[in-house]
Amino acid sequence: MSETIPVDVVVQLLRAVPAGPDADPAAVLADSALSEEDAARIGYEIRRLHATSGRWRRRGQELAALFSSARELAQLRDVDELLGRLVERAHDLMGTDVTYLSEFDVRTQELRVRTTLGTTAPSFLGLRVPPGMGLASQVVEGRRPSWTSRYTVMTEAPHDSGIDAAVEAEGLVSLLGVPLLAEDEVLGVLFAANRVEHAFAPEEISLLSAFADHAAVVLQTARLLARAQDSTAEAQHAYQELARHVEAMERASEVHTDLTNLVLQGGGSHDVATALGRALRCRVELLDPDGLDGAVGEAADRSRRSGRCVRVRDRTHVVAVLAGNSLLGALLLWEGEVEFGPVELRTAERAAQITALLQLKQDAMAEAEQRVHGDLLADLLADSPYRRTDLAVRARARDIRLDELRSVVVVAVPAELRREALRSLRRAGGLVGEHAGHVVAFTAEADPAAASTRIHAMAGRVARVPLLAVGAHLAEAIDDARDQVGTATACLRVLPSLGLADAAVTTDEYLPYTALFGPGETRVTAFVQRVIGRVLDWDAQHAGTLLPTLAAYLNNRMSPVATARELHLHKNTVLQRLDRVTELLGKGWQGPDELFRVTVAVRLAQVGRPR
Numbered sequence: 001m002s003e004t005i006p007v008d009v010v011v012q013l014l015r016a017v018p019a020g021p022d023a024d025p026a027a028v029l030a031d032s033a034l035s036e037e038d039a040a041r042i043g044y045e046i047r048r049l050h051a052t053s054g055r056w057r058r059r060g061q062e063l064a065a066l067f068s069s070a071r072e073l074a075q076l077r078d079v080d081e082l083l084g085r086l087v088e089r090a091h092d093l094m095g096t097d098v099t100y101l102s103e104f105d106v107r108t109q110e111l112r113v114r115t116t117l118g119t120t121a122p123s124f125l126g127l128r129v130p131p132g133m134g135l136a137s138q139v140v141e142g143r144r145p146s147w148t149s150r151y152t153v154m155t156e157a158p159h160d161s162g163i164d165a166a167v168e169a170e171g172l173v174s175l176l177g178v179p180l181l182a183e184d185e186v187l188g189v190l191f192a193a194n195r196v197e198h199a200f201a202p203e204e205i206s207l208l209s210a211f212a213d214h215a216a217v218v219l220q221t222a223r224l225l226a227r228a229q230d231s232t233a234e235a236q237h238a239y240q241e242l243a244r245h246v247e248a249m250e251r252a253s254e255v256h257t258d259l260t261n262l263v264l265q266g267g268g269s270h271d272v273a274t275a276l277g278r279a280l281r282c283r284v285e286l287l288d289p290d291g292l293d294g295a296v297g298e299a300a301d302r303s304r305r306s307g308r309c310v311r312v313r314d315r316t317h318v319v320a321v322l323a324g325n326s327l328l329g330a331l332l333l334w335e336g337e338v339e340f341g342p343v344e345l346r347t348a349e350r351a352a353q354i355t356a357l358l359q360l361k362q363d364a365m366a367e368a369e370q371r372v373h374g375d376l377l378a379d380l381l382a383d384s385p386y387r388r389t390d391l392a393v394r395a396r397a398r399d400i401r402l403d404e405l406r407s408v409v410v411v412a413v414p415a416e417l418r419r420e421a422l423r424s425l426r427r428a429g430g431l432v433g434e435h436a437g438h439v440v441a442f443t444a445e446a447d448p449a450a451a452s453t454r455i456h457a458m459a460g461r462v463a464r465v466p467l468l469a470v471g472a473h474l475a476e477a478i479d480d481a482r483d484q485v486g487t488a489t490a491c492l493r494v495l496p497s498l499g500l501a502d503a504a505v506t507t508d509e510y511l512p513y514t515a516l517f518g519p520g521e522t523r524v525t526a527f528v529q530r531v532i533g534r535v536l537d538w539d540a541q542h543a544g545t546l547l548p549t550l551a552a553y554l555n556n557r558m559s560p561v562a563t564a565r566e567l568h569l570h571k572n573t574v575l576q577r578l579d580r581v582t583e584l585l586g587k588g589w590q591g592p593d594e595l596f597r598v599t600v601a602v603r604l605a606q607v608g609r610p611r
Helices: 008-018 036-075 080-092 136-140 160-170 204-263 267-281 294-306 342-380 391-397 415-426 448-462 478-498 508-516 519-542 548-556 560-567 571-585 594-608
Strands: 098-105 110-118 146-148 174-182 184-195 285-286 310-311 316-323 326-334 407-412 431-435 438-443 467-471 505-506
Touching: 008 415, 080 098, 080 110, 080 184, 080 204, 110 184, 136 146, 136 174, 136 184, 160 594, 174 204, 174 571, 184 204, 204 267, 204 342, 267 285, 267 326, 267 342, 294 310, 294 316, 294 508, 316 342, 326 342, 342 391, 342 431, 342 438, 407 448, 407 478, 415 431, 415 438, 415 448, 438 448, 448 467, 448 505, 467 478, 478 505, 478 508, 478 594, 505 508, 519 548, 519 594, 548 560, 548 571, 548 594, 560 571
Parallel strands: 467 505
Antiparallel strands: 098 110, 098 184, 146 174, 174 184, 285 326, 310 316, 316 326, 407 438, 407 467, 431 438
16 A cells, blocks of 8 residues: 555544444545555455354353353252253253253163253153264264254254154244263253254354353263262261161160060060060050951961061051961051061061960960869769879879868860860969860859859850850769769750740759669659650651640640641641640549649650650
8 A cells, every 4th residue: 555544544443443333434445646546455354253153242242141151050950950940041042942962871871851941842851862863872872062954954964853843832943952961971961953954054053052161060970979969878878777776776685685585484475575665665456356347367377377467557467476377366566656577577577476475375385284183084084083193182283172072063165165274263263174075164063053054154155156054062072073074074965945045044043854863864764755755756757746735735734726836837737736645645634633743754864866
C-alpha cells in the first residue's frame, strides 16, 4: 500500500471491529486516497477479525458456562439427582430440542436411556439399546463422538427396529452423541438431538465433549462415594448382624445349658417350654396331639414332614415334637422382643428334640410304673394267699399303703383308651391297674360314691367317650378286695341292661341286681327258665316279640290299651300275643303268686339279655 491513511481513519477502523457486521469499513475509507481494491482488502480483514473475535468471545462464554456447570455438578452426591442436573445443563449449553443420557451396563453391554429433557413420547425413557446397534453403540465402541444430520439415512451404524420406532415417535432427525469416559471405562453416552435436520459444527461437538468429560469425572466420583456409602452401610449392617448372631448364639448356649440340666436333673417336658421361653424371651406352649387343629395343626403337620420350625402366622411358629414317625405334640412359640432368625428357629427345633426325649423317658417310666401297679393289683386280687404274703411291703416301696385304701372303683374303658386312662388315674394316687378287661382303682376315699364320681370324671376327660364306673366300699382290712371287685364288676355288667351308658354309681345302689348276678347267677338262670322258659323258647324260634310285649303289659299295670300305645301296636295285636303267653304259661299265670314270679322272671330276663 503506497498511500498513507490518517491516524483518525485507522482509529475509526479499529473501533469498527467490535461493532459487528453492522459497521461499514467502506464509509470510513471513503475520504481516504485508497484504491477500491485496497479498501476492499481492509474491509475483508476487518470483518474476518470481527468473526474471530466473536468466536473467541462466544467460546469464552461457553467455557464460563461449562466450568460453572461443572462446579455445580461437583456439589451433588446423589447419582439420580446428578444425572438429571447433568442433562439439564447440557440442554442449556447446546440449545437443542432434546437432550438425554443413556447409561452403559457393563454386564449386559446394553445402553438404557436413564434421563431425558425435552422428550414427549413416554416410551423413550427406559429405551434399551442392544450391543452393537445404533449411534449409541458406535459411540461406546469407538469411545469418541458420533453424529448424524439425518438419522433415517444413517449408514455408519446398524439400525434396530425398536430404536427406530422410538426415534420416529419422538420426531428426532439429527443426533450428536459423546461418550462419558472415566479413564478407559465408558459410563454412558450423552445425546443432543434436534427435530430438524442439522449439521453439527465442530464447536458444538467440542463443547458437548468437554462438558461430557467434566460430567464423567463428577459422575464417577458420585458413584464411588455412593459405593463407599453403600459399603459403609453394608459393613454396619454386617456388624449388626454379627452382633445379633453372637447374641443369638449366647441365647442358644443358654438354652443348651438349661436343657442339659433339665435332662440330668429329671425335669419334665413342660420345663423345656419354660426354659425355651425364658431364653428366647417369648411365650412357649407345649400342645398335646389332640390340641393340634386349624392353622396350628396344618403347620404342625408341615413341621412333622420337614422336621423344621414352621411359621403359623406373623410372629408365630410351631415345631413338631416327634419320636420316629409318632407325633407326641408340638411347641407353639409367639415372638416377643427377640425377632426369630435361623439360630432361634434351630434352637426351637433342638428344644423339640429334647422334649421328645423327655416325653419318651416319662412314657417309659410310666410304662414301668404301670407294670408294677399291674403286678401289685394282680397279686392283690389273686386266689393264692402266697402271692399276697409280702404285698404290703412291695406296695409301700411304691408309696402305696394298702391299709389306708377304703374304696375301689371299677371302670369300663375301651381297650384302645385304657392306657391313657390308667396313666391319668395313677396321678390321683392309690393303686391303679387293669384287671379282667376293666380299669380298677383303689383309693383312700372313704365314700365309694365320691370315689366313683371322681374316678369317672378323671377317666372321662382322657377317654372323651361315655364311661360306666362302679364304686364299692372296702373294710378296714384289704382282704375283701377281691370280693368287692367281683361285686362291682357284676354290677358293671348289669348297668347297660338298665339303660345306663355314662354314669358313676356304687354297688349299694344296685344291690338286688348285684346279688342276683353275682356268685348265684346259675340259680337265677334256672329260676327264669323254670318260670318263663317256654316264652323265651318261643321267642328264640319266632320273631322274639312275646317277652317285650309281656314286659310292657306288666309295666303298664296289665292294661292292653296302654301296652299297645307304648309298643305302637293295635290293641288286638297285643291281645293276640297275650293269648299266646297264656297258652305257653297256663291260664293261672295272672294269679297273685304266679304273677309275682312271672314279673320277677321277666325283669331278670331283661336285665340278663345283652343290648
